[in-house]
Amino acid sequence: MARITLRQLLDHAAENDYGLPAYNINNMEQGLAIMEAAEAVNAPVIIQASRGARSYANDIVLAKLIDALAELYPHIPVCMHQDHGNGPATCATAIQYGFTSVMMDGSLEEDAKTPASYEYNVDVTRRVVQMAHSCGVSVEGELGVLGSLETGMGEAEDGHGFEGKLDHSALLTDPDQAVDFVRETKVDALAIAMGTSHGAYKFSRQPDGEVLAMNVIEEIHRRLPDTHLVMHGSSSVPQDLQDIINAYGGQMPQTWGVPVEEIQRGIKHGVRKINIDTDNRMAMTGAIRKILSEKPGEFDPRAYLKPAKEAMRKLCQERYLQFGCEGQASKIRPLSTAQMAQRYAKGELNPHFGTSASKAA
Ligand SMILES: O=C(CO)COP(=O)(O)O
Numbered sequence: 086m087a088r089i090t091l092r093q094l095l096d097h098a099a100e101n102d103y104g105l106p107a108y109n110i111n112n113m114e115q116g117l118a119i120m121e122a123a124e125a126v127n128a129p130v131i132i133q134a135s136r137g138a139r140s141y142a143n144d145i146v147l148a149k150l151i152d153a154l155a156e157l158y159p160h161i162p163v164c165m166h167q168d169h170g171n172g173p174a175t176c177a178t179a180i181q182y183g184f185t186s187v188m189m190d191g192s193l194e195e196d197a198k199t200p201a202s203y204e205y206n207v208d209v210t211r212r213v214v215q216m217a218h219s220c221g222v223s224v225e226g227e228l229g230v231l232g233s234l235e236t237g238m239g240e241a242e243d244g245h246g247f248e249g250k251l252d253h254s255a256l257l258t259d260p261d262q263a264v265d266f267v268r269e270t271k272v273d274a275l276a277i278a279m280g281t282s283h284g285a286y287k288f289s290r291q292p293d294g295e296v297l298a299m300n301v302i303e304e305i306h307r308r309l310p311d312t313h314l315v316m317h318g319s320s321s322v323p324q325d326l327q328d329i330i331n332a333y334g335g336q337m338p339q340t341w342g343v344p345v346e347e348i349q350r351g352i353k354h355g356v357r358k359i360n361i362d363t364d365n366r367m368a369m370t371g372a373i374r375k376i377l378s379e380k381p382g383e384f385d386p387r388a389y390l391k392p393a394k395e396a397m398r399k400l401c402q403e404r405y406l407q408f409g410c411e412g413q414a415s416k417i418r419p420l421s422t423a424q425m426a427q428r429y430a431k432g433e434l435n436p437h438f439g440t441s442a443s444k445a446a
């Protein structure tokens with residue numbers, strides 16, 4: 086069984102200039118879709134579960150499901166990651182259930198709604214890093230609050246995100262502060278805010294640099310060339326998926342997501358983990374709507390869940406290819422969390438600052 090830590094995967098991605106999509110999971114069909122896609126192109130896997138997913142699927146079911154997926158595809162390294170942990174307890178229980186990576190999202194307070202102070206973020210993230218690294222588990226931190234630069238609003242629909250309006254200073258990660266944050270916390274990966282938000286309604290037009298500040302990524306990468314950057318809210322919200330949903334009774338207002346070319350640009354500037362949930366949700370929903378509308382007499386869930394899984398597999402596979410993951414899985418030999426714990430203890434994985442100027446591009 087090939088569980089792997091996020092740190093080992095992202096180190097490999099950085100050495101080989103590719104990015105890894107991190108797909109959210111809530112059920113068996115999504116897990117199978119991700120693994121079938123990864124198997125088809127020999128890509129390593131990051132599966133992530135939100136707090137909502139953990140309570141929806143149940144921790145025990147989820148843990149055994151991931152075990153089953155890893156057993157089914159023994160040669161594909163699988164990282165199991167806690168998405169948007171809201172505090173040390175969420176991260177600790179994830180580790181108890183076998184997660185090899187956790188996100189401590191200290192950009193918001195424990196209620197996952199109130200924007201947190203910088204001091205709070207550093208303190209809580211540092212504590213989670215100490216605890217997780219002693220178990221060999223990786224940690225992603227977040228600096229800057231995710232939200233729309235167009236409206237100043239967060240994303241209430243996912244249940245995680247601030248309510249109300251914020252100005253640009255809170256919605257854009259400060260590059261100087263990013264350096265301090267990595268030094269103080271020793272996170273393995275850093276999620277940054279630059280105009281993306283969760284869910285389908287990210288932009289009211291094709292995004293440009295005004296609303297999707299890729300220059301912030303480039304600036305942070307210049308200062309932190311060895312830090313793995315994470316783009317949240319990175320669904321592309323493809324037009325064809327909007328059209329399928331709306332053609333079969335859906336009512337999604339026209340919207341724009343993050344163009345794949347912008348993510349590819351990010352990958353050239355240190356982005357190693359790209360979070361995608363909404364595109365997969367839309368792919369599945371479109372397929373289900375189509376079947377139920379074309380065959381209103383259908384009542385067997387397999388009749389619509391199978392095409393839903395297939396639509397998600399197709400999307401996942403496309404992103405693996407677009408982000409350069411093809412063929413990478415078999416090049417990686419997963420280290421155990423015990424081995425990773427030793428590497429942390431020896432200081433081998435401490436952050437580096439400004440040493441590899443050539444990679445700063
Ligand atoms: O960032 C995400 C999960 O953490 C998912 O983003 P999307 O809603 O754009 O898919």
Ligand SMILES: O=C[C@H](O)COP(=O)(O)O
Binds near residue numbers: 109135138245363
């Ligand atoms: O973080 C956002 C992901 O899209 C997860 O969404 P969720 O909290 O509805 O499971």
Ligand SMILES: [Zn+2]
Binds near residue numbers: 190231
């Ligand atoms: Zn966040």
Ligand SMILES: [Zn+2]
Binds near residue numbers: 169318360
């Ligand atoms: Zn997110």
